[in-house]
Structure formats: structure tokens, C-alpha cells
Amino acid sequence: MSTRPPGIQSQSDARPADGGQQGRKILEGKRIPQQLIARIEELHRRYLLRKPNGWRAHLRDCDLSGLDLRGLNFAEAQFVSCNFANADLEDARFSRADLFSANFDRANLTRTNFDGADLRGAQFEGAELNAATLDGANLGLGVVFKHGADSSIRQSVSSFKSANLRGTNLSGAKLSGASFEGAALDRVNMKGADLRDTKFAGAKLVDVLLAAANLDDADLREAIMDEDTFKRTDLSGARRSRRAPSPEHLEQILAAHILWIHSDRREGIRADFTETFLGGCNLAGKILAGAKFERAILSDANLEGAILAAANFRGAVLTRANLSRADLRGADLRGADLTGAKQDRVLTGNLEGTSLATRRA
Template structure:
């Protein structure tokens, strides 16, 4: 294979290869990866593959230690078990790539897009590649120009990193929204200012990690180890804590939901003032604002709370039965085991709310028609990315509701009306849909539907 040129940084030289030459190498590797005759494992360590197209390729077990992948297209590629030790993957398109059990130690992925990638059991710990100095002699570290290992300012939305080893890495200012991080190791990792909204953190280990300024809205902490983690300035409002030992965690420096006792006015007074505000079209009283407040177990049944603000509130086991919650903001709220039976939630915002085992029997969740001087038209009830696992939704009116990417696994949707609803990428695995009406619903990408995936 002829090499076109080379790039040299200090004592290190990267071999350059053309797209046409690379395609030949990768075709042979494909045969190797598939166990076919004539195959040959690709060894591209210390090559410069910058700006080349490797998308959709079977690159399982490829050898690419110290390789330059800057600005490459690796989307939809299979890199299972690949050796990417100390590779430079800055600004690389890694959407939907498979990196399960890959060796990514010391690799630089700053600015890369790993949306929808899988990194199950991948090794992403710190590491340094050593090579002999030019002319022989001592081993010296391979250093990429202006690159350091880690994921700084990368996008890792929706990636599955179950069991990944990420200890001692840099993941600063990284978007990790909706990642699955079960049993992942983040010991001494710097995750400062990163966005972990909606992450599944069950069994993850953040011992001695830097989580300062990180955002955990709607993240689920279950048997998560936060021992000696730095949570200064971390936003834990709307996070879910289950089976947690917080004795070695300093939460005083983090942002958490406030207790109802710390409100400026009593709960009863706030409800009365809100009723006056609603009845007078806003000319008297005050809107009820319970955002970021812990109201666990309170009885708010049969109350008019239309257009109230419960965003990021802790509402576990709250009784909202038959209450009016039209146009209310319940986004990111913790509504686990809450009673919303026959409540009027038309036009409400429930984006990323946690409604595990909630009672929504007969609830009104259809769109609402608004006709005022300021605005007009229909407003859909927003349940996108809401967690409705094992929720009781028998007979609920969900016409035209937005349930995009909602988790409806095990939900009881018998006789529910879902006409015109958006179920894009929703998960209805093991949901009971007997008698449910789905006419006109958008079910593209939905899981668990009869006759579907």
C-alpha cells in the first residue's frame, strides 16, 4: 500500500492514506471481522485518517492506537472491541456508532458527536501512548497537537454507556442528556458543567468525581456512589434519589428542591390566592408557584390549580384526584405514585416528568382550545420524554397528546384514547393496550406496539 505523505509533530510521524486506499484496507478488514476467507485485520495505528469517510463500516477489533480521526465520519460504524488507545477523535461524527468493549483509553473526543452511540463496557480511562524517541533511546509520550484525552464539549446524548470505565477522564461541559450510565465507573472523573439531564445513573460510581456545576434534572440516582464527590453548584432539582447512602455526600453546596415549610406563604394561602387569580383573570391574587418545592404526600385533590407552576417539584404520592391542572407546568416534576385520577390536565406541560406507578385513570390529557386577545389556537398536552412506567392510564383521554420518546413500559392503557397522539420513538413494551384507540397516532419508531418491533 503506497503512502501519499506524512504528518510530523515533534518526534512523532503519522502516515497519510487516501480514501481509495483506505477503502481497500477496510474491505479486507470486513472479511476478517465476519470470519470470511481472504480477510485481514486492519492495523492503522499512527495513521492520519482525518476527514475520511468510515461511516457504516464494520471496523470491529480494528487496531488504531494513536490514529488521527479528526473530522472523520464514523457514523453507524461498528467499532466493537476496537483498539483506539490515545486516538485523536476530535470533532468526529460518531452518531450511533458501536463502541462496546472498545479500548478508548487516553483518546481525545473533544467536540465529537456520539448521539445514540453504544459504549457498553468500553474502557475510557486515562492513558498515554509511548513510542521510542527518534533515533532510538527512551520512550516518550505521543502527544497530539492541542489535544488532551477526554470528552470536553462533546455531545453524547442518548448514548448507552452501561458498565463503561471512565475513571480519571475529562468530560467537561459535555452534553450527556438521556445517557444510560448503569454501573459505569466515573471515579475521579471531571464532569464539571456537564449536562446529565434524564440520565440513568443506577449503580454508577462517582467516588471523588468533580460534579461541580453539573445539571441532573430528571436524572435517576439508584444505588449510585457519590462518596466524596464535589457537588458544589450542581443542579439536583428534579433528580430522583432511590436507595442512596448520602452520609458521605455534601449536598449543602448543591441546588435542591426547597421544603414547603420554607415557602414565603403557607400552602393553603397560596392555593386561595391562586383561586382568586384564576377567577379574576389575573387581576387579583397571585399565581401559585410551587416550582422546585417538596410537596410529598400533600392532599391537593379537587383544587383549581389551572396554569400553576409545579416544574421540578417533588410531588411523590400527592393526591391531585379530580383537580383542575389545565395549562399547568409540571415539567421535570417527580410524580411517582401520585394520584391524578380524573384530573383535568389538558394543555399541561409534563415534559420529562417522572410518573412511575402514577394513577391517571380517566384523566383528561387531550389538547385545549385557547381564545384570548393575546393568543389563540390549540395547545397539546406535552408528555415528551415523560417516564410513565407501570402507570395506570385506563380510560385516559390522550387525544393529540405529545408522547414523543415517552417511556410507557408496562403502562395500563386499556381503553385509553390515543387518537392523533404523537408516539414517535415511545417505548410501549409490555404496555396493556386492550381497547385503546390509536387511529391517526404517529407511531414511527415506537417500540412494543402490536405487530411492531
């Protein structure tokens, strides 16, 4: 009696009989129903245990979207270019599996094990990867070949856009070129990871471990990074926000800026914090009218009662900043992120004697 799941193709490149496989069987281009996935896993377990009549799961371009795969063991399986969108893979095991160009968009990957897996070109947009482990996984660039009448070649980089990664282990992972735009990374372990050319625009990094990670040309300019992560990470090779000035240097900048204001811009120097990391900085009550804060990181900064009239905050990150009683008349806040910012009794509107008004978008 055949143990082959329906629709599986058999090819001639045989596997030794002690592996329980009498030929290479491929399930290709199929929609996998829920009742079949348990049978596929049962045969795959037999393969892993080297029992008779086992079958190494080998699926290509199959649709597993929305399926329940919780707790299933597909270590060393092959799911090339398969679709797992919206599937539940909590506690599933895919260690050393071939998941080249797979789609995990919006999937539940809580505690899923991808250690050592081939995930080149895989997509994780909007996925939940809380406590997932991808130790040593390859998530680099994938080149996808499409055969047939409309044959084509396309390159695909792994994407974690808007994904949630809390307690996720990415230590030693190959992530060159990957996108983490808009992702939430909380207590993520990226020690020794290859993060060259990665993109973190809009990503939030809290208590992330990046020791010995390769961050050459990683784009962290618009990332929101907590102070601890920022201070303990070697960002010398990354494209990043400028480091915060020392307290002594900051006082010099403020004094030169006040002179610039009082001399009608003839003396002193206008304060320029463009793309500067000022997370948690205390600027309460400071006079910074007309200062430049474009794309600066001001998360958790204290700006209570500060004079910020006509200041430029375009694209700045002001998450959880304290702006209570600040003077923002004529300030430019277009593109700024004010999520969670305190704005009690903020002064906004037209700046007297000018044509400027507070601008938001």
C-alpha cells in the same frame, strides 16, 4: 513494504524507534471504511506492545460513523474531532485516549472503557453508556480551533442529553459544565466527580452515588431524583429543589392552608411547595385546593383522593404519582410530567363558581 494505512500524512516530529513509530503519521479528514479500521487497530496494537512497524493511531476530523468497533483496543490512541455517531463500540477500549471534541451521538458504548481519556467537548447525545467506565476522564470545556480560510474558535461542553447511563462509572471524572438534560442515570457512580455548573433538567437519577462530588452551581431544579439519592447527597452548593418539610412541619402547612381556604384567604397561609422535593410523600386525601406546586418533584407521591382543585402544578414532576380519585378541577398542569402516573377516576374540568378549567399541555 509500508505499513502505513492509505491516506495517512507523515510529519517530522519523530517518535523513538523503540516505540515502533518512525514518524508522526496522521489520518485526517477521511471517511474510514470498515475494512480499514481493523488494519488501523492491528498497527496500533503493535505500537502498544512496542513491536516493530507499529503505528499509534492518530486520526483527526475523520468519519467513523456507523462502524463496528466492538472489542477493539485503541488505548492511548488519538481520535481528535472524529465522528463516531451511531457506531457500535461495545467493549472497546479507549483508556487514556485523546478523544477531544469527538462525537458519540447515539453510539452503543456498552462497557466501553474511557478511563483517563481526554473527552473535553465530546458529545454523547442519545448514546447508550450502560456499564461504561469513564473513571478520571476529562469531559470539561473544549476549545476547538478551525484553521483555514474560514478559521474560527468555538467552545464546546460535553453533552449527555437523552443518553442512557446504567451502571456507568464516572468517578473522579471532570464534568464541569456538562449537560445531562433528559438523561437516565441509574446506579451511576459519580463519586468525587467535578460536576460544577452541570445541567440536569429532566434527567432521572436513581441510586446515583455522588459522595464527595463537587456540585457547586449544578442545576438540579428540574431533575427527577429518587429519595435515597436525594437524602445521601450534599446538595448545599447546587441549585436544587427545596427539601421536603418534616412530617410535623407538613402538618402545620396543611393546617394553615385549610384556614386560608375557609377564611376566604384572610387568615392562614397558602401552601407553597414551589420547587420542593416531595418524592414519595403521602398526601392522600389532603385538602390542598389552590396550593402551589410549580416545578415541584412529586415522583412516586401518593395524592389519591386529594383535593387539588385550582392547584398550580406547572412544570411539576409527577412521574408514577398516584392521582387516583383526586380532584383536579381547575388545576394547572401545563408542562407537568405525568409519565406513569395513576389517574383512575380523576375529577377534571370546570371548577364550579369560577372560570377555571383543568389545563394540560
